[in-house]
Amino acid sequence: MKQRIGVYICHCGGNISDYVDVEELGKMFHQEENVVVSKDVMFACADSNQKDMVADIQANKLDAIVVCSCSPKLHLHTFKNVAARAGLNPSNYVQVNIREQCSWPHSDRPREATVKAAGLIRAGINRVSYSESLENIELTVKKSALVIGAGVSGMKAAIDLARSGNEVFLIEKDFFVGGRIAQKQTLFPTNQNGKEVVTFLYNEMKKFPNITIFTGATVEKVSGSLGNFSVDIKVKPRYIKPSADKRSVERAMGECPVTIHDDFNLGLVERKAIYKNYPEALPDVPVVDAEALKDAHDFTSKFASTLNLNEEAQTLSLIAGSVLVTTGYDHYQPKEGEYGYKTISNVVTLPELNRLMEMNPEKLVYKGKQIKSLAFIYCVGSRQTKGDNKYCSRQCCTSTIHTSLQLKEKYKDIQTYHLYRDIRTYGKQELMYAESSKQGDLYFKYEEKEMPVVSVDGKSTIVKVKDYLTAKKEMEIEADLVVLVTGMVAREDATTISELFKIPIGRDKFFNEIHPKLKPVETVIKGVYIGGTCQGPKNVSESVQSSLAGASKITALLKSGTVSVDPIIASVDANKCTWCGKCSDVCDFTAIKEVLFGEKHVAGVNKAVCTGCGICAPVCPENVIEIAQYTDNEIESMIDGFMMDFDIKEKGTGEVVEVEEEGKVGMKEYPLVWREILAGMTAEKNTIPEIVANTKLAGELVTFHLMTMNRYGVVVPAGMDAKETYYYYKRK
Amino acid sequence: MSRVNPKFATELSKYGSSDFNACFNCGNCTATCSLSTADSSFPREMIRYTTLGLEDDIKASLKPWECYYCGECSSECPRQAEPGELMMSLRRYLTAQYDWTGLSGLLYKSLPLSITAFILTFVGVIVFAFSVGFELEKMIHFGHLFEGIAIGTIGLVILMPNIARMWYFTILKPKTKVPFMKYLKSMGELFIHMFTQKRALGCDDNQFRWFEHFILVIGYLSLLFTTVALNWFGTSSLFVIVLGYVMSAIVFVVTIDFVSSRIKKDKAVSKHSQPSDIFFVVWLFFMGFTAFLVRLFIDLDLLEMNKWLYIFHLTVLVQWALIIVPFGKWTHFLYRSFAMYFAKLKEK
Incomplete structure (x- = not known):
């Protein structure tokens, strides 16, 4: 129990004192037991007052303070720092919000505002008198980082992390690094080849002995916490013998009789069952589809010294101090029949067109027909006011317009039509939009309620659109190829990653950061960061920016070898705990585990993982779980304080106004x-x-x-x- | 349902404008235009029709004629799509569409063809002069006769059918129902606009441009009247002689300003001058100036020199009457006023 409490009640220059009688409250609380200092101040947050408070605390040997002013969101840390400067533990400080909760909302009823303020202050004083001095928790961390996903974001982050001296494990689900940018021949705005960027980054990574790359690898199990994540990964086999020489592998690739679906080229062509995504794909070792080759006995026996179809997947355990998730996105896959996709032969998606363009260097040919005109339909799978994907996919407008410029440059005589809802070529990308319309690309604006319709008329494909730029006239556009500009969606396996690491997922199914502006790459799981498009739609530069931000965060976090975390966490009274496991069941962060306490099984809280959310405390049948700063004593004493009777005088008259009785509780008016x-x-x-x-x-x-x-x-x-x-x- | 035709843009660019593709439909041009109204708004709509190649809509529209090209839209355009110039080009395009002979289009699109036509007419005049032994008397007599015949023939064979075609494209084909009485009642509109061009006063830029143009039209029509009906070159009436001097002087003095601004390109309206625009003002200048000199030489009795001068004047006159009037820019005099008349008919 604190016995020398200081109470400061702020006027906020009239914001509070115009309605709440702060002078009266100041005098009133002076008479409270254990309150040594109680005063009203003009601006509690002013420098001069902060100095006075430090002096007060030291002169009166105060052991706790209460500042009654505005929201803790604004000034909690200001006054925690005041306490610290005066030599007081910052946990012995409570902020009471009498501005947002009293003077502002009840400006029409000043006396009631004052009554409510008195209750809240009393509650604050009671709470602070039960406050305990808490120290931040120091954790030892391992200077290694796990980066999940070797796309452009993951690779750039891995390089930065390695350069700062961390050990880096980069794991990639596919057998080759590069992710989505390898599928783009030209990236805006620099027109670099995506594959060249991948090769450059791969070679860059190879310069760092402290980067270990695992391809064909997935996360299987995660335990541990900030500083010491223990992660099991499964590395799928390539079915190629380590002893096999390069030439025989190449021969096997050349002679392979079986073809399979080409995922890299989005199924536009087939590839051999021994493949690389593209000839320069890295790491420079092909992969064998063992399942597809299981009946090709002649072939496999011929190359028995090269292939090992019985190779088993390996499971490895890694220890990482921190984790950066850069798992990327999936292209939205149009439903069958959506704008004629899969039902009309010449309807493709933008990613498919980009593959087609790379496969057709001279003339753009699709299904044997030369393409002279293309109609792009924007916002397919994005901005669905009634569907699942309500968001804008952000990069597709620019991507399409960039593709359109590339089409003209590459194939010259080509006409493009753009059916859009809004063009969002923000920033410098706007210049591309100008260039596109200047080269004669035609733009049509449609509304979601009147979507374009793709139909077949004899030999030609017609797109009908109600054009909002031409007074909603119905337009018919004849196009050789209809391109659906598909947006970004969360990866299919995002839920698996989310469950493994406990990263919250938003309604859009992308991973959630803590705060879009102030904590843009942090997740609620300490030590787990997100970067790139697994967080939401981004273009390449934005993806890299966020993953590098995550890498910097991790470097800063692991730099000293220890981290200091907030002490507001759950604690279990091991003497009374009977281990029923209910707390562990409800914990979203797997912070509570069964541990041995002497002979006894009790609940143990992992200090590094617990977020202090408090969900465990009420479910405990024995009531032996407390949350620091929110203990039962503190909360109950607050309620008691709030319910006490007050004689509040009408401001100025000095009279005690009788408040109508209703029931017999302390507070004159029921909640x-x-x-x-x-x-x-x-x-x-x-x-x-x-x-x-x-x-x-x-x-x-x-x-x-x-x-x-x-x-x-x-x-x-x-x-x-x-x-x-x-x-x-x-x-x- | 309209079929989009991106090739139209290429066709239209042959009439001058080529920057309209830069348009991103912000509508600043329409907002800034002092002639555009809620009922009849332009130029954005015309730019849109053009980029999409909606030929039928363009042909049915009178809006290109409702614009008097102050150039405000072009200077306000954030994409430098030159909407004012597009409207100008559409007027050339429409002139070509209205012309049943198709010659307007050929001449607008091809400068070599225009020059060939000018040379041929010049050769014709020389051949004629040779055939009459370069006798001034005979030449002037023929010239006067030619004027009368040309006005009648061109008007009847070329201009009247073209006006009819304009009516067909803008009223009949879009199925606008106009009661017969309305044709009569609105007739006033036609003549007011023909002789005053009062709509141009609505342009924000300046009243001086309108005044200059107004004076020029009056001067031109009066000069035409003086030479054709009053036989200026043959008359001995002092009043007619003085009137001719004044009117021809007005024509060439005012056109000096027009020609010089076309050369300096200092105003939006003259920035993108096409050969057809240049021919129009230069030939108008030559007409006024040579007519003035021919009469002056007659009065000063400088017959030998006047012979050559008259051949020059006759060449200008013939080229004017056979090329510029029926197939060139001269027609805007008719189309603009008829457009105002038809617009009145279309009003509900």
């Missing part, structure tokens, strides 16, 4: 919920479900408040119902 619950108790005695039905309040809310009302003697239990399921309650 609104209490009134509603009381109104809902229509019969002489009611069970909780009856009250819930009468009030339309949530069941948990009624239960919680009824317990409190019982505690303050507003209601009392009155026996059980016939089935002995629920208690009856009645007004006291």
Whole structure:
């Protein structure tokens, strides 16, 4: 219990004091037990006042302080720092918000605002008197990082992490590095070849002995926490003997009789069952599709010294101090029949067109027909006001326009039509849009409610669109190829990664950062960062920016070998714990595990993992879990404080105004919920479900408040119902 | 349902404008235009029709004629798509479409062809002069006769059918129902615009441009009247002689300003001058100036020198009457006023 408490009540230059009688409150709390200093100040946050507070704390040997001003979001750290400067543990500080919660919302009722402020301050004083001095938790961390996904984001981050002296494990699900950019022949705005960028980054990584790359690898199991993640990965076999020489492998590739679906070329062509994504793909070792070759006995026996179709997958364990997830995105796959996709022969997606362009260096030919005109339909799978993908995929406008410029440059005599909803070529990309329209590309604006229709008319394909730029005239466009500009969606396996690392997923199914502006690459899991398009649609430069931000965060985190984390976490009273496992079941972060305490099995909290969310505390049947700074003592004393009676004088008159009596609780006016619950108790005695039905309040809310009302003697239990399921309650 | 035709843009660029593809449909041009109204808004709509190649809509539209080219839209355009010049080019295009002979289009699109036509007419005049032994009297007599016949023939054979075609494209084909009485009641509109070009006063740029143009039209029409009906070169009436001097002087003095601004390219309207625009003002200048000198030489009795001067004048006159009037820019005098008349008919 703190016995020398200082209370500071802020005027906020009139923001508070115009409605709340802060001077009166200052005098009033001076008489409180354990309060040594209580004063009203013009601006609590002002430098001069901060100095006065430090002086007060030291002169009066204060052991706790309460500042009653604005939201803790604004000034919690300001006053925590004041406490620290005065030599007080910052946990012995409580902020009470009497501006956003009293003066501003109740400016029409100054006296009630003052009553409420008095209650809140009293609650704050009670809470701080139970506060304990807490120290940040120091954890030892391993200077190694796991980067998941070797696309452009992952590779750039790996290089940066390695350069800063971290050990880096880069794992890639595919057998070759590069991800999506390898599928783009020209990247905007530099017109670099995606494959060349991949080769450059791969060679760059090879210069660092502290980068280990695993291809064909997936994460299987994750345990541990910040500083010491233990990750099991499974590395799939390539089925090529390590002893095989390069020439025989190449011969096997050349002679392979079986062809399979070419994932890299999005199924536009087939590839051999021994393949590389593209000739220069890295690492420079082909992969064998063992399943496809299982019946080609003649071939496999001929190359028995090269191939090993019985090779097994390996499982490896890695220890990493921190994790950067750069797993990327999937292209939206149009449903069959969406704008004629798969039902009309010359409808493709933009990624497919990009593959086609690379495969056709001279003339653009699709299914044997030369393509002279293309109609692009934008926003396919994005910005669906009624569908799943409500977001804008951000890069597709520019990507399409860039493709359009490339088409003209490469194939000269070509006409493109662009059916868009809004053109979002933000930033410098706008110049490409100007260039595109200047070269004669035609733009049509459609609305989601009147989507373009693709149809076949004899030998030609017609796109019909209601053009909002031409007074909604119906236009017919004849196009040799219809290109669906598909957006980005979260990877199919994003949920697996999310479950393994406990990264929250948004409604859009992309990974969620903590805060889009202030913590853009951090996740709620300490030590796990996200970068690139696994977080949401981004173009290449934005992806790299975010993954490099993540890499810098990790470097800074691991630099000293230890990290300091917030002490607001759960703690279990091991003496009383009986290990039922309920807390562990509800924990979203797997922070609670069964541990041995002497002879006894009890719940143990992993300090590095616990976020202090508090979900475990109420489920504990023994009530032995406490959350630091939110202990039962603190919370209950706050309620007590808030419910106490006050004589609040009307400002200026000095008179004590009698407040109408209603019930017999300390607070003169019930919280609104209490009134509603009381109104809902229509019969002489009611069970909780009856009250819930009468009030339309949530069941948990009624239960919680009824317990409190019982505690303050507003209601009392009155026996059980016939089935002995629920208690009856009645007004006291 | 309209079929998009991107090839139209290439066709139209032969009439001058080529930057309209840069348009991103912001509508600043329409917003800034002082003649555009809610009921009849342009030029954005015309740019859109052009980029998409909606020929039928363009042919049915009177809007190109409703623009008097102050150039504000072009200077406000954030994409430098030159909407004002597009409207100008559409007027050339429409002139070619209205012309049943198709010669307008050929001459607009090909400078060599225009020059060939000018040379041929010049050769014709020389051959004629040779045939009458370069006798001034006979030449002037023929010249006067030619003027009368040319006006009648060109008007009847070329211009009237072309106006009819314009009516067909803009009223009949789009199925606009106009009661017969409306044709009569709105007739006033036609003459007001023909003789005053009062719509140009709505342009923000300057009233001086309108005034200059107005004076020129009056001067030109009066000169035409003086030479054709009053036989200026043959008359001895002092009033007619003085009137001719004044009118021809007005024509060549005002055209000096027009020609010089076409050369200096200092105004938006003259920045993108096509050969047809240059021919029009230069030939108008020559007409006024040579007519003035021919009459002056007659009065000063400088017959030998006047012979050659008259051949020059006759060449200009013949080229004017056979090339510029029926197939060149002269027609805008008719189409603009008829467009205002037809627009009135279309009004609900």
